[in-house]
Amino acid sequence: MAAVSKTRNMIEGFVRDGSFKWLLKNRNPFHEEFEEMKASPSAGKNWIHELSPVANIVVRRCSKILKVPTGQLQENFNAEAIDAIKDPSCYARNFLEYSCYKALSAYTQVSGYMDDRKFRRLTFDMMLAWEVPDAASQPTNTMDELVFPVTELGNHLVKLFYWEEPIKSSIFCLVSTYVIYRGWFSYVVGLVLAFIALFIVITRWFSRGREVDEFRVIAPPPMNTMEQLLAVQNAISQAEELIQDGNILLLKLRGLLLSIYPQASDRFAIALVIMAVFVAVVPMKYLILAVLLEEWTKYSPMRRSSTERLNRRLREWWFSIPAAPVVLEKVNDDKKKK
Structure with a gap:
C-alpha cells in the first residue's frame, strides 16, 4: 500500500509540476x-x-x-x-x-x-x-574556452536561423538550397574536411621549433561540507527534473498510442498519415529541400507571426493532453493507538 501511495504521489507531482515544462526550453531558476x-x-x-x-x-x-x-x-x-x-x-x-x-x-x-x-x-x-x-x-x-570556436559558429548559425540579419540569412538559405538541389552536398563536406586537413598541415609547418603555449587552469578552491552537500543537491535536482520530463513524455505518448484521449489521438493519427503519404510519394531530395526551406524560413520577417502562432497552438495542444489519469484517494489509517 505504501508503494502504491508513493507511486500515486509521484505521478500527481509529475502532472502538477512537470507537465507544463515539456516543449519549453530548458531554463534554470x-x-x-x-x-x-x-x-x-x-x-x-x-x-x-x-x-x-x-x-x-x-x-x-x-x-x-x-x-x-x-x-x-x-x-x-x-x-x-x-x-x-x-x-x-x-x-x-x-x-x-x-x-x-x-x-x-x-x-x-x-x-x-x-x-x-x-x-x-x-x-x-x-x-x-x-x-x-x-x-x-x-x-x-x-570547457568554454576550448569550444569557443564551435560556440561562435553556433551563435552565427542561430543568428542566421532567427533572421537577425535578413540579407545574410537569405543568401545562406538560397546557397544551401541550391547545393542540395544540385546534389553537391557530399562535395561540400569533402571540401570542409580537406580544408581542415590543410589548416593542420599549414599550422604544423609554421609552428616548427616553437614552444607550445601553456594552457593555464585555475584550480577551484576546496569545498567544505556544506558546499559539497549543495553541489550534490543541485545535481540531484537537475537529474530529477530530467527524469520527470522523460516520464511526462512517455506517459503522454502512451496516452496517444493507446487512444486514452480520443480527440488528441485522432489528430495525432491524422498527422502521422499525412507524414506517411508525403514520405511515400515525394522523392527524398525534394522532401529534404522542403524540410530545409520550412526550417530556415519559418522565422523570416514574413512568417514569424504565423510560426509563433502555430507553435503556441502546438504547445496548447500538448499541454491539454493529461500525462496520466490520476484519481486521488484518501488512505484510511485504521491502526489502533496503543
Whole structure:
C-alpha cells in the first residue's frame, strides 16, 4: 500500500509540476533574471566580471534590497575592506559575503520576514552562489574556452536561423538550397574536411621549433561540507527534473498510442498519415529541400507571426493532453493507538 501511495504521489507531482515544462526550453531558476539583466541598459555597468553568473544575480538582488546600484555597492566594499580581503584570490567570495550580510541585515529588520517566500529563496540562492562565487572557479570555464570556436559558429548559425540579419540569412538559405538541389552536398563536406586537413598541415609547418603555449587552469578552491552537500543537491535536482520530463513524455505518448484521449489521438493519427503519404510519394531530395526551406524560413520577417502562432497552438495542444489519469484517494489509517 505504501508503494502504491508513493507511486500515486509521484505521478500527481509529475502532472502538477512537470507537465507544463515539456516543449519549453530548458531554463534554470535564474533564466528570467539573466534575460532581464541582458535587456537592462546598465547591464554592462552592473555586471561584475570577477563573480560567477549566479553570484552576479544574488548581488543584484542584494543591491535591490539595499536600494543602491551594484556598482555603488562594490565601491563601498572596496572602500571599507582592507587589502588582504580585496586580494584577487578571495575577492569574489568576500564581496559576495559582504553583499549578502548587508542585505540580510536589512531584510531581517522587517517583521514577518521568515514567512516571506522571497527571503527563503534568497537565502537558498545565496548558498548556491557561495558554492561558485568566483568566475574562475567554475569548472565549465575551461570547457568554454576550448569550444569557443564551435560556440561562435553556433551563435552565427542561430543568428542566421532567427533572421537577425535578413540579407545574410537569405543568401545562406538560397546557397544551401541550391547545393542540395544540385546534389553537391557530399562535395561540400569533402571540401570542409580537406580544408581542415590543410589548416593542420599549414599550422604544423609554421609552428616548427616553437614552444607550445601553456594552457593555464585555475584550480577551484576546496569545498567544505556544506558546499559539497549543495553541489550534490543541485545535481540531484537537475537529474530529477530530467527524469520527470522523460516520464511526462512517455506517459503522454502512451496516452496517444493507446487512444486514452480520443480527440488528441485522432489528430495525432491524422498527422502521422499525412507524414506517411508525403514520405511515400515525394522523392527524398525534394522532401529534404522542403524540410530545409520550412526550417530556415519559418522565422523570416514574413512568417514569424504565423510560426509563433502555430507553435503556441502546438504547445496548447500538448499541454491539454493529461500525462496520466490520476484519481486521488484518501488512505484510511485504521491502526489502533496503543
